[in-house]
Amino acid sequence: MKTLVAKYKGVCQICERAISPGQSINYHGKGRVEHVECSDADDEESANEDEAAGLEPGTLASDRRLARQGLSVIRFSSGAVMTQNSRGRCIDAPCCGCCS
Numbered sequence: 001m002k003t004l005v006a007k008y009k010g011v012c013q014i015c016e017r018a019i020s021p022g023q024s025i026n027y028h029g030k031g032r033v034e035h036v037e038c039s040d041a042d043d044e045e046s047a048n049e050d051e052a053a054g055l056e057p058g059t060l061a062s063d064r065r066l067a068r069q070g071l072s073v074i075r076f077s078s079g080a081v082m083t084q085n086s087r088g089r090c091i092d093a094p095c096c097g098c099c100s
Contacts, residue, residue, distance in 0.1 A: 002027045003036060014038040028070070 004027050010019040014034045019025055024036040063073040066083065071091065074082040083091040 006033070012038055 004025055006019050006021050006023045006025045008021060010025075010033050011017070012019055012025075012034045013032050015038045017035075019033060019035065025033045026036055026039045027033050066073050070086050072084045074084070076082075085091060
């Protein structure tokens with residue numbers, strides 16, 4: 001996902017309202033765009049859904065939500081957790097130097 005300034009008209013995939021040139025958008029590739037505000041609200045809603053369902057961060061359901069956002073979660077038997085974006089870079093980089 002990239003945060004960009006819209007150059008063209010479009011439609012938000014979350015709220016289905018118009019996107020006009022000059023607005024801040026999140027671009028997910030292949031024409032999938034959304035308002036930055038809608039994306040933030042969607043993240044808060046999913047966090048509230050986790051709490052309402054009694055899910056803790058780090059559960060399979062929250063890992064699946066991260067996967068829908070294009071992130072990979074790797075859990076090691078030692079208890080270490082690594083989260084990578086679509087390019088294979090750590091989200092926490094430069095935590096251990098593996099990505100730099």
